[in-house]
Amino acid sequence: MIIGRNAHIMSLASKLILAFVGVTLVVLSATLLLARWSFERGFLEYVDAVQQSRLEQVAQELAERFQQDGGWQQVDSVVLARLLRGPVTELPPPPRGDHPPLGHAGPPPHQHQVQGTWLIDHQGQLVAGQPTDSLKAPITAGVWVQDQEVGRLNSAPRQALESPQETAFSRQQFSTSVLIALFSLGLALLVSTQLTRRLLAPVRRMASGVHAMTQGEFQYRLAEPRRDELGALMADLDHLAETLEQGRSARQRWLASISHELRTPTTILTGELEAIRDGIRPLDLEQIDSMAAEVARLRRLIDDLYQLSLSDVGGLRYQFAPLDLAELVKQRIASFDEAAKQAGVAIALTLPESVPLHGDATRLQQLVDNLISNSLAYTDPPGRLQVSLSVRSKQAVLVFADSSPGATEDECQQLFEPLYRLEPSRSRRAGGAGLGLAICHNIVVAHRGWIRAEPASLGGLAISVSLPIR
Known part of the structure; x- marks a missing residue:
């Protein structure tokens, strides 16, 4: 005992x-x-x-x-x-x-x-x-x-x-x-x-x-119908065990997903280099561009992992200063005009004249870029993306709502977990590793706000971001 x-x-x-x-x-x-x-x-x-x-x-x-x-x-x-x-x-x-x-x-x-x-x-x-x-x-x-x-x-x-x-x-x-x-x-x-x-x-x-x-036996449960402090403590211990079990499962999925994401570009590079060495493919500009694309993909994955690890441990440096969130969103949306046309997605923007905010402009730009990229990558053409910004109870609320495909309520709860993807084949088509929304979550939390996902009225996904106005 x-x-x-x-x-x-x-x-x-x-x-x-x-x-x-x-x-x-x-x-x-x-x-x-x-x-x-x-x-x-x-x-x-x-x-x-x-x-x-x-x-x-x-x-x-x-x-x-x-x-x-x-x-x-x-x-x-x-x-x-x-x-x-x-x-x-x-x-x-x-x-x-x-x-x-x-x-x-x-x-x-x-x-x-x-x-x-x-x-x-x-x-x-x-x-x-x-x-x-x-x-x-x-x-x-x-x-x-x-x-x-x-x-x-x-x-x-x-x-x-x-x-x-x-x-x-x-x-x-x-x-x-x-x-x-x-x-x-x-x-x-x-x-x-x-x-x-x-x-x-x-x-x-x-x-x-x-x-x-x-001893690592996280499946142990203490469930007992008690209506006192000990019953509440048992329920908390059960919740802790469930959280630890989910964390272990998530860690195992992380390792499997990261291994897969790193293996894919390295396998392609290895195959192309062996083909060049064996004389199957000539070493021309097209072949070099192909290998450079795989290297860039590998570097993006490594950079995303690095950014995520820094934000998780609080290593990202934030330089808070007064800024206009409406102007920042307007500029970032404009920079994606060409990418939206190529993806077959029409962007509708609803912004007030000005939303003064105290935040890190670089990180908020990264937040907006990741959310736009996520919608453009996972919205079927021809599609629509509605971006709106409003002020509610001293909170700046930024909403990205796109058309189909959508997600269920349960799936929306897991979107901000690292390496989580709704549909793996589509993610691989878009070249993503499921890290963008996790990075967005950490940026929003650092600004003392909240971010959540829910099914959109357009048939797709609606991601809402709330940031305090100081």
Whole structure:
């Protein structure tokens, strides 16, 4: 597998699983700590609420004693402790000078609740118990007799769990929470493992596809019906593979076409030279002209290849300057009058008075010459060529539309590829190698414009060139 070629590097799957588990562990730890804090706080608040209820009941008992005794003379710390420990029931008044009976003892409150409780009178004087210092406000219950507060019963709030029963209950809750957290962590590990496998399945496919492309297997496709970013990336990789495959096919066609174009004139030259050497043909002016024509054809092909290679790598030098495109087109069309007559093609020209442009005059002349030559070479006589120039939305639009033969939409898309020809026999008749339109394309792109081909209304081909007016 491509992802795991380097064993010492942690795989993406391991990183994702660790990330999922790490996040889960952090969340569980925070939840456990917060739950522990919330439980202890809530439990203490519950204990204080129970104590509050207990104090209110004892306050009622103290109010009855106050009313019976006419004051707090019979209430001291011992009596207060007995009331706090005993059941809250109505007790008979104790004999004067003696302690009240103990009554029936219920579940004793925690020692803190007895020692931390005290009684004060309506003037704030201590009656019974021992006040304790606490940062929190005390739990309090008023002692009311005939709608008058005659005293107040206070108890210090709990600061922590202290009794064995409370501590045991707290530990049990904590242990249960830890077990739940461990179970959740294991479940998160299982889910993250499965989720990681599903998430990385398309990534592994893409890695395999990219590796296949590095080996030259451009036919590998990742097509998968996904509507997310990975699906878009797969589609882009498929398009890249298709482009690379087309590029390789085009390169192979280039080599075959160039070899053929170079072989044709060299074969003719070789044949004629051998015929002269063997005495079959005399070395006269006609024979020399024939060989010179083949040499010129070979040189034109080499020059076109050189121009194309320079424009592809950006080696052509452009000298941009203000010029009049209308005048340039008019002059170039005029120079082809004789060639158009010989080809049997009538040229109709529609130009505005002036189209100022910022461009390279030499390269634009080459552009116009190539487009005119292309129409004259591939238009059946008697034919027509309409050349028009107009200005649309700050763009100079130059159109060359000729009569039959034409081209299909698919063929028009490939016309600007180097060495592409619609009909090889006609191209060889015209002496072209299919490089002119490719050179035109590069010239237009260098001027920040666009060029396209489409079927013409005259039955032939319409080539449109748009150049920005600056």
